Amino acid sequence: MPRRVLVIDSAEAPDEARAALAKGIEAIRAEFALPARFPPEVLRDAERAAREDHGPGPGRPDRTDLPLVTLDPPGSMDLDQAMLIERRGSGFRVWYAIADVAAFVRPDSPLDREARARVETFYLPDLRIPLHPPVLSEGAASLLPGEDRPAVLWQLDLDSSGDLTSVEASRAVVRSRSRLDYPTAQRQLDAGTAPEAMNLLREVGTLLRDREALRGGISLNASVQQVVADHDGWRLEYRAPLPVEDWNAQISLLAGIAAADLMLYGQVGVLRVLPEPGEATVGKLRRVARALKVRWPEGEAYATLIRRMDPARPRHAAFLTEATSLLRGAGYEVFDGQIPPRPIHAALATQYAHVTAPLRRLVDRFAAEICVSLCAGDEVPDWVCAALPSLPALMESGDRRAKAVERACVDLAEAVLLRERIGEVFEGVVLDLNDRVDWDRNGKPDAGVVMLREPAVIARLDGHDLPQGAELRVRLVTADPASRRVLFDWIDAV
Structure with missing residues (x-):
């Protein structure tokens, strides 16, 4: 899992830190040419799409009878997925509604062209740069509770061992009953007060996780760096993902595996692949x-x-x-008529496709359209087939930029939060040596990377004959928000 920064409430941060962070974010936006506002024609197109009638009709039945719920980080408004899990004999039926972005975005419209230029949503410490205008991504297309919404509705049937026995993907109108968040759901599960939806999520998520292990797949339960604001200012801490986050991710992976199965059967699609x-x-x-x-x-x-x-x-x-x-080395594999020689995602030890985050990732809109067409026995629309060849390069370019922005934001947050602590001594462990160091910044052939115990910092380290894995004390020598450079110097072993 890559590092990422979450700022809970930057308004609680000291004025100097907030100003330094804001200045650094603007520099990052300029450096990586991140889009600022949506062009007027795109906003007009989004307003038009939001006003259209997306209610029940031919090819889009009313399934607001399903008591779906969403489960996301606290405060999320761009809700891509809503779920319902039911017992079905000795197995389960998973209803998984995914925001139907294609219902709002016309091919070759201003919205479509802008989404292809942005590729995905970018996350910075105290703001998001969305793939689609908020009137859609946080409004008319988001699966907000109590609102009728167009969706791609997946029906995923599992036997008692967690194997898929049947798959359907079709359009429908759905209505989420409630918006749940990870910390609250986990507390309820731990206390035994969780609603049945979360108890079934735990049961099915655990079953799917066990199936993943049997396949030889891996899920990296790595801690992430998190910026937390409190009454004393800001602090950096490591946060291990909650179990409910993994169970929820397993439902998304289930849909992605089912989508890849459909595409391979229909001999047309776009897969997420990773070599061994x-x-x-x-x-x-x-x-x-x-x-x-x-x-x-x-x-x-x-x-x-x-x-x-x-x-x-x-x-x-x-x-x-x-x-x-x-x-x-992960990438995308497009095919139309000839199945790729090895259509496997090595980390999952199976085939896989991105279909569950269309509000935040471009490729999901096209992949979902393929699956709906295949399930209906229809031809894949021409606008999808025409876009397929360009999707891998677009997505890979967007992924690279998103990761570079993420790294820059982590470096900035660390520099801002440490800038008043030059000369202080910290304890940590030598994480890596020369090959991951930015020599243009360091110029030190004997430099490495240190992972501090507290605060949650992973940064560059100067030293001689650095023993990888050693626990040691280090002194902070540089924390410069302008260059996003944080550097420690080795003192001695712990």
Whole structure:
């Protein structure tokens, strides 16, 4: 899992920190040419689409009888997914409604062209740069509670072992009953007061997670860096994902696997693929495990080891951060009439497609349209087929920019929050050595990366003969928001 920054409420931050963060964000927006406002013609097109009638009709039955709920981070308004899980004999039926963005975005319209230029939603410390105008992404197209919304409704039937037995994807009008958030749902589950929807999510999510393990798939339960505002200012901390987040992700993965199955059967689609990590990558991860004193018995698969890691333990958290190297090289594979030779996502150990986040990711709109057409026995629309060849390059370019923006935002937040602490001493663990250091900034052949225990910082480290995996004390020597540069100097071992 990549690092990311979440700012809970920047209004509570000290004025100086807020000003430095705002200035740094503007610099990042300019550096990466991030779009600012939507052009007037795009906003007019979005307003037009929001006013249109998207109620029940031919090809879009009324399924507002389904008591769907959404589950997202607190405060989310761009709600892509709503779910309902039912028992069905010894198995389950999962109803999964996905925002039908294609109902609002006409091919080659201003909205369509702008979405292709943006590719995806960008997340910065205290704002989002959305893929679609908020009148749609947080309004007419979002699966907000109590509102009738057009959706692509997936019916996913599972047997008692978690295997898919049938799949349907069709258009419908749905209405979410309530908007749930992760922390509240987890507290209710822990206390035994959760609604039945969340109890079934835990049961099915656990079943699907077990199926993933049997396939040899991996889910990196790595901690993320989080910026939290409180009455004293800001602090950086590590946050391990809640179990309910993983169970919810398993439902999304289930839909993506089902979508890929449909596409491969119909011999047309766009898959998310990831090659198996090479021997060199796995070999390096073994060396990291030895350095961090993480026990990795001969013959144990890396997927099994990763599942044993506890992100609350510093050495395990460091190993999980390094294990993201196994996920490098992901891309998109388009096909029309000839199935790709290896249409597999190695981390999931199965085929997979992106279909569950169309409000935030361009490719999902096209992939969902393919699945609806295949289930109905219809030809895939010409506008989808015409766009397919360009999607991999568009998405890969957008992914690269999003990751670069994410890294820049993390560096900025660390520099802002540490800038008054030059000279202080911290404890941490040496995470990595030369190959991940930005030499243009450091120019030090003996530099590395240190992961602090507190605050939650992963930053550059100067030193001599750095022992990877060593616990040590370091002194902060640079924290410059303008350059987004944070640098520590080695003092001694802990």
